[in-house]
Amino acid sequence: MKAHVYVTLKPSVLDPQGQTIQNALRKIGFSDVAGVRQGKYFAVSLADGLTADSARTQVERIAREVLTNPVIEEYSYRIEE
Secondary structure, eight states, X not given: OEEEEEEEEOTTSOOHHHHHHHHHHHHTTOXXXXXXXXXXXXXXXXXXXOOHHHHHHHHHHHIIIIIOOTTTEEEEEEEEO
């Protein structure tokens, strides 16, 4: 089982790296890009035999307690079997 965890800055937090990427895209001709927000991606391999509920519980705890700074970041995830 594998979990895909996506961590991004909260919408209220400025994203200077995303702004830099957007500006670079405009300079090379991608003028239709209205905004860019950068983030982090984690692939977490889980032990075989976990129930779906147990996997969700563990991934949420890992994301909340280890992978994100809850003051400025939020997360989403999906689990594939």
